[in-house]
Amino acid sequence: MNYMELDTPALIIDREIMMDNLRFMQEYADRRHVALRPHTKTHKMPRLALIQEELGARGVTVAKVGEAEVMAEAGLRDIFIANEIVGESKLARIRELAKTVDISFGLDSIPQAEM
Numbered sequence: 001m002n003y004m005e006l007d008t009p010a011l012i013i014d015r016e017i018m019m020d021n022l023r024f025m026q027e028y029a030d031r032r033h034v035a036l037r038p039h040t041k042t043h044k045m046p047r048l049a050l051i052q053e054e055l056g057a058r059g060v061t062v063a064k065v066g067e068a069e070v071m072a073e074a075g076l077r078d079i080f081i082a083n084e085i086v087g088e089s090k091l092a093r094i095r096e097l098a099k100t101v102d103i104s105f106g107l108d109s110i111p112q113a114e115m
Contacts, residue, residue, distance in 0.1 A: 019051075026055045037061050037080055046074030053078075059102070065090045072101045081105035084112060091115060 003012055029036035035058035040049050049060045049071055059078025062068045068079045078101065085091060085105050097103045107113050 018048075022052060022055055026052075026057065030056060037078075039063075039082065040067065040071065046071055046076065049076055050074065065093050065097075068097060068101075068103060069093065072097055072103075076101070078102045079104075084108050086112075088115070 003010075006012070025038070026036055036052075036056065037059050038049070038052050038057055039061040041063055043049075044067070052060065053076065059080060060071055060076055061080045061082050062071060063081070063083050065081060065085065068081055071079055079097075081094075081103070083105075084107065085094060094103055094105065
């Protein structure tokens with residue numbers, strides 16, 4: 001199929017350019033001795049996150065518990081949740097994830113840490 005025949009909206013990725021960009025960023029981090037943990041908000045694709053790990057990323061960053069669950073189910077094993085976690089049900093889900101992956105998340109208050 002010619003890409004001009006695709007119905008819109010459609011996602012089109014030039015794999016060569018994408019891989020060049022991923023390698024560039026990883027090499028940049030490696031040269032500076034920084035553990036790269038890309039945020040999946042730019043792509044939300046577990047397969048792409050796995051490629052980032054294969055290239056040397058330490059893990060991935062996600063915004064929400066549900067995104068962490070999706071990435072863990074796809075095989076990612078080091079996940080940071082960038083947003084604060086509020087509520088016992090989300091903490092319970094994180095505890096469940098912690099049985100199989102290295103999961104961490106940010107805090108912004110002492111009461112949240114006590115939860």
